[in-house]
Amino acid sequence: MPYYIGDVIKDEKSLIARTPEKFRESGIEVRIDTRVEEIDPVKRLVRLAGGEALPYDFLVLGTGMKPLMPGIPGEEREGVFTLKRLTDAVRMKTWLRDLSCRKAIIVGAGFIGMEMSEAIRNLGIETQVFHRGTLPVNRWDPEFGKWILEELGRHRVGFVTNVETRAVEEGREHRLRLITNRGEDEADMILMAVGIQPATELARQMGLPLGKTGAIRVNFSQRTPQEGVYAVGDCAESFHRVSGQWVSIPLGDIANKQGRVAGGNIGGGKMIFPGIVGSQCFKLFDLEVAATGLDEREALQSGFHPASTLVWGNSTARSMPGNKKLGLKLIADRATGKLLGAQAVGEMGAVSRINTLACAIWAGLGLDDVGWLDLAYSPPFGGSWDPIHIAAQALRRQI
Amino acid sequence: MPYYIGDVIKDEKSLIARTPEKFRESGIEVRIDTRVEEIDPVKRLVRLAGGEALPYDFLVLGTGMKPLMPGIPGEEREGVFTLKRLTDAVRMKTWLRDLSCRKAIIVGAGFIGMEMSEAIRNLGIETQVFHRGTLPVNRWDPEFGKWILEELGRHRVGFVTNVETRAVEEGREHRLRLITNRGEDEADMILMAVGIQPATELARQMGLPLGKTGAIRVNFSQRTPQEGVYAVGDCAESFHRVSGQWVSIPLGDIANKQGRVAGGNIGGGKMIFPGIVGSQCFKLFDLEVAATGLDEREALQSGFHPASTLVWGNSTARSMPGNKKLGLKLIADRATGKLLGAQAVGEMGAVSRINTLACAIWAGLGLDDVGWLDLAYSPPFGGSWDPIHIAAQALRRQI
Numbered sequence: 095m096p097y098y099i100g101d102v103i104k105d106e107k108s109l110i111a112r113t114p115e116k117f118r119e120s121g122i123e124v125r126i127d128t129r130v131e132e133i134d135p136v137k138r139l140v141r142l143a144g145g146e147a148l149p150y151d152f153l154v155l156g157t158g159m160k161p162l163m164p165g166i167p168g169e170e171r172e173g174v175f176t177l178k179r180l181t182d183a184v185r186m187k188t189w190l191r192d193l194s195c196r197k198a199i200i201v202g203a204g205f206i207g208m209e210m211s212e213a214i215r216n217l218g219i220e221t222q223v224f225h226r227g228t229l230p231v232n233r234w235d236p237e238f239g240k241w242i243l244e245e246l247g248r249h250r251v252g253f254v255t256n257v258e259t260r261a262v263e264e265g266r267e268h269r270l271r272l273i274t275n276r277g278e279d280e281a282d283m284i285l286m287a288v289g290i291q292p293a294t295e296l297a298r299q300m301g302l303p304l305g306k307t308g309a310i311r312v313n314f315s316q317r318t319p320q321e322g323v324y325a326v327g328d329c330a331e332s333f334h335r336v337s338g339q340w341v342s343i344p345l346g347d348i349a350n351k352q353g354r355v356a357g358g359n360i361g362g363g364k365m366i367f368p369g370i371v372g373s374q375c376f377k378l379f380d381l382e383v384a385a386t387g388l389d390e391r392e393a394l395q396s397g398f399h400p401a402s403t404l405v406w407g408n409s410t411a412r413s414m415p416g417n418k419k420l421g422l423k424l425i426a427d428r429a430t431g432k433l434l435g436a437q438a439v440g441e442m443g444a445v446s447r448i449n450t451l452a453c454a455i456w457a458g459l460g461l462d463d464v465g466w467l468d469l470a471y472s473p474p475f476g477g478s479w480d481p482i483h484i485a486a487q488a489l490r491r492q493i
Numbered sequence: 494m495p496y497y498i499g500d501v502i503k504d505e506k507s508l509i510a511r512t513p514e515k516f517r518e519s520g521i522e523v524r525i526d527t528r529v530e531e532i533d534p535v536k537r538l539v540r541l542a543g544g545e546a547l548p549y550d551f552l553v554l555g556t557g558m559k560p561l562m563p564g565i566p567g568e569e570r571e572g573v574f575t576l577k578r579l580t581d582a583v584r585m586k587t588w589l590r591d592l593s594c595r596k597a598i599i600v601g602a603g604f605i606g607m608e609m610s611e612a613i614r615n616l617g618i619e620t621q622v623f624h625r626g627t628l629p630v631n632r633w634d635p636e637f638g639k640w641i642l643e644e645l646g647r648h649r650v651g652f653v654t655n656v657e658t659r660a661v662e663e664g665r666e667h668r669l670r671l672i673t674n675r676g677e678d679e680a681d682m683i684l685m686a687v688g689i690q691p692a693t694e695l696a697r698q699m700g701l702p703l704g705k706t707g708a709i710r711v712n713f714s715q716r717t718p719q720e721g722v723y724a725v726g727d728c729a730e731s732f733h734r735v736s737g738q739w740v741s742i743p744l745g746d747i748a749n750k751q752g753r754v755a756g757g758n759i760g761g762g763k764m765i766f767p768g769i770v771g772s773q774c775f776k777l778f779d780l781e782v783a784a785t786g787l788d789e790r791e792a793l794q795s796g797f798h799p800a801s802t803l804v805w806g807n808s809t810a811r812s813m814p815g816n817k818k819l820g821l822k823l824i825a826d827r828a829t830g831k832l833l834g835a836q837a838v839g840e841m842g843a844v845s846r847i848n849t850l851a852c853a854i855w856a857g858l859g860l861d862d863v864g865w866l867d868l869a870y871s872p873p874f875g876g877s878w879d880p881i882h883i884a885a886q887a888l889r890r891q892i
Binding site: 335346348350368374375377438443445446450453457458459462466469470479 | 555614649734744745746747748749766767768769770771772773774775776781783785820824842843844847849850851853855856857858861862865866867868869870871873874877
């Protein structure tokens with residue numbers, strides 16, 4: 095009987111707590127709230143916190159990521175949260191509701207910071223984002239960062255720049271006080287969203303090699319060097335098809351795919367995970383923010399000679415009602431014309447463009463192809479020249 | 494000085510009638526409402542209706558398509574329309590308004606029939622579509638045809654099947670009466686949307702070869718076999734990258750691209766039009782209807798061994814509010830696993846999926862790639878397994 099060990103999420107409705115029973119019907123034993131203390135790769139034993147030892151033929155590590163903390167005094171105070179799993183969100187929501195919170199501070203302006211700023215603001219809570227830089231989501235071009243900043247402002251989310259956090263103290267008017275280089279700010283909750291790192295304690299303890307990213311090294315079958323041991327999801331590396339590097343990009347769709355590949359191979363199938371191209375997106379109030387491939391810094395680091403262009407176009411034909419502004423940036427290699435990366439922001443159609451370009455990058459297309467792609471044209475969905483064509487042809491002329 | 498001869502559209506606001514002046518500033522003489530009677534390819538002369546003859550070094554034929562008529566008695570009556578240019582739409586709108594029309598009949602259930610049924614219905618006019626088949630838009634799978642039919646019904650557009658038109662007569666309660674094998678129906682206007690054919694009179698008269706599609710044969714530079722003579726747009730053929738055939742697909746984005754290629758080459762550049770993959774879409778009330786590549790019949794005719802699957806998925810993660818049903822059909826070759834075609838219908842995200850798949854087909858990807866494409870994942874925009882992945886993996890297992 096195969097085992098599944100982990101802290102299966104119990105949400106407010108306890109729906110998922112029924113998971114063990116559901117799996118048992120399929121002959122799988124699921125143990126929730128079960129801590130693995132140690133793994134013995136020689137005897138092939140998983141030792142649990144209570145002392146029990148379970149033998150394995152195959153072992154899949156899916157230990158995920160853990161949020162980083164700034165490492166400042168008081169960060170362990172009640173009311174200071176990080177977001178990793180659904181239960182964290184439930185705890186946060188309960189805290190905000192039960193204590194009738196009126197003010198929240200989010201430290202960090204990446205994906206989690208942005209998505210949570212919308213979620214918390216939409217509860218009617220005064221929300222501020224504290225960021226060590228000057229513009230949110232630095233993966234995107236500063237032009238897009240400015241637009242995202244405007245979107246935060248339009249929804250009255252505060253944004254404080256160039257922040258270094260120093261301490262969390264007890265507040266006077268609110269529960270907590272955050273001390274920074276910019277002063278002292280009180281709030282009823284603080285969300286630390288300053289970064290994440292792969293959770294690799296068990297992997298290290300059992301002697302598995304980690305990549306230079308800090309995540310577990312795997313091959314295209316999701317196998318580690320130890321016989322029968324696989325790693326999948328945020329704790330494992332992925333092959334980036336553009337840079338040719340093994341990278342650590344913790345995203346749910348990648349984890350899903352890797353899990354299917356590991357399971358298929360353990361079940362006797364022949365499957366590989368063909369890698370990623372770095373596609374990602376998030377929603378921020380009315381904006382779609384999306385990217386794929388490499389940004390210019392990564393392209394340089396990978397040995398390419400990047401050139402880029404940023405065009406402002408339209409999500410639909412200009413004549414259509416409901417037409418929205420769309421920004422699209424393309425990055426290509428000067429030597430070969432190969433498309434290396436793309437970024438898009440807009441109220442409509444940004445994710446759609448990025449998915450088309452993700453496929454182009456996956457297939458290794460160059461600007462000569464991307465500039466003439468046969469996209470489905472109809473005025474409600476785009477112009478006869480899509481921003482994709484316009485940007486690709488502009489960048490082609492440039493290089 | 495280069496010439497541009499054609500019936501430049503004059504809309505109600507006469508905006509475009511200013512085109513000749515605008516072009517003159519660039520040294521281009523535009524003649525509108527000017528009929529070309531004959532072209533002499535030996536003397537390189539364009540003879541106009543008034544007798545004037547203009548010499549040319551380069552000639553671009555962009556004569557477009559013309560709508561077919563059913564060829565029945567009375568089809569020339571006032572109130573019977575076809576739709577080719579903006580002026581046709583303006584004439585129709587004026588007719589509907591000035592005569593306070595209450596009932597309209599559309600003959601034909603292709604693109605034009607569908608789009609016009611929405612446009613006319615939205616004016617509050619009782620609208621019926623008469624179709625020779627049983628389901629609209631036969632390019633799409635019957636499952637999708639049924640959904641489109643439901644959408645017409647939901648918006649109270651009538652749909653009459655298996656119709657053969659016989660005559661148009663004067664009506665009693667309404668202006669016109671349409672006689673068909675199904676009976677007699679009155680309406681204040683009738684739109685004939687039964688098909689189109691390339692307008693090639695001038696091309697034939699000057700001795701240019703036509704393809705088996707009936708459109709003008711061109712090469713990748715948009716050149717015809719006659720020195721200095723180009724053809725672009727609906728009157729010219731395009732290379733279909735999947736079937737390897739030269740086809741006639743009259744769409745505005747293709748025409749735009751071909752025009753740019755011809756212009757670039759005439760201007761001394763080196764440009765080619767790399768062909769199409771058959772992408773197309775339209776909006777029908779709340780539905781997006783889109784397709785790319787070959788359908789099964791075309792795939793068979795092109796020598797492939799098509800297999801297909803149709804999956805019902807979701808436009809966003811199932812947990813998201815506003816999530817909509819999305820149908821996706823994929824067609825692939827049994828011998829190679831190569832993706833040959835795709836169709837999608839849904840209230841949201843159908844065109845987006847088809848554009849991604851159009852890029853996959855353009856690049857010649859197979860199901861092993863399409864099933865693992867790295868798409869930008871976030872719950873508001875899709876599940877971690879997108880319908881694209883689900884359909885591609887299902888079809889892969891099937892073949």
